[in-house]
Amino acid sequence: DVKVTQSSRYLVKRTGEKVFLECVQDMDHENMFWYRQDPGLGLRLIYFSYDVKMKEKGDIPEGYSVSREKKERFSLILESASTNQTSMYLCASSGRGLGNTIYFGEGSWLTVV
């Protein structure tokens, strides 16, 4: 069965902390994505990666960076967490090509205080 795993479901961090959100997929997918979801704003793409060490900015990359050293793992990094980054973060993956289903993890709830 397809699986995208986000290691942390709930986190509380302090302003200014460096935060790592980890995502692992077991489907050998080339594409991986990080979204944030906020009430009234829907899902917004932060970054995506189409291959190891490759990344593309999405709509809202400011304040975030990503790392993809291995095909199965895509990390989202908040260099210096701020309260406006309190949100639900969703990782997703899909196979190479444009006609493939996208699969999501369970989400990580981040609260920055």
Added chain:
Amino acid sequence: KQEVTQIPAALSVPEGENLVLNCSFTDSAIYNLQWFRQDPGKGLTSLLLIQSSQREQTSGRLNASLDKSSGRSTLYIAASQPGDSATYLCAVNPGNNDMRFGAGTRLTVKP
């Protein structure tokens, strides 16, 4: 820029009703459209994927249609059940994997 709209934002129906959820998009140049279900506090689960060359897809009690030229898709749920209560989102793929999501329709099916 592609805009995806879902109306209504919320819908409440009695158990057993057939219902239709609507999704509209502004740019008809899409590669595919996908419908998702999201339970509170959880991630998104893919329900149906329709390629741009297709008109509809069916899975069990769910049927999704796509009219690319008019920029519309509908998700039809037959014989609704309380377990169908969730938020339903549609997303369009413009061809670069930068999927655009609607804000969702929150469905409540009352026993």
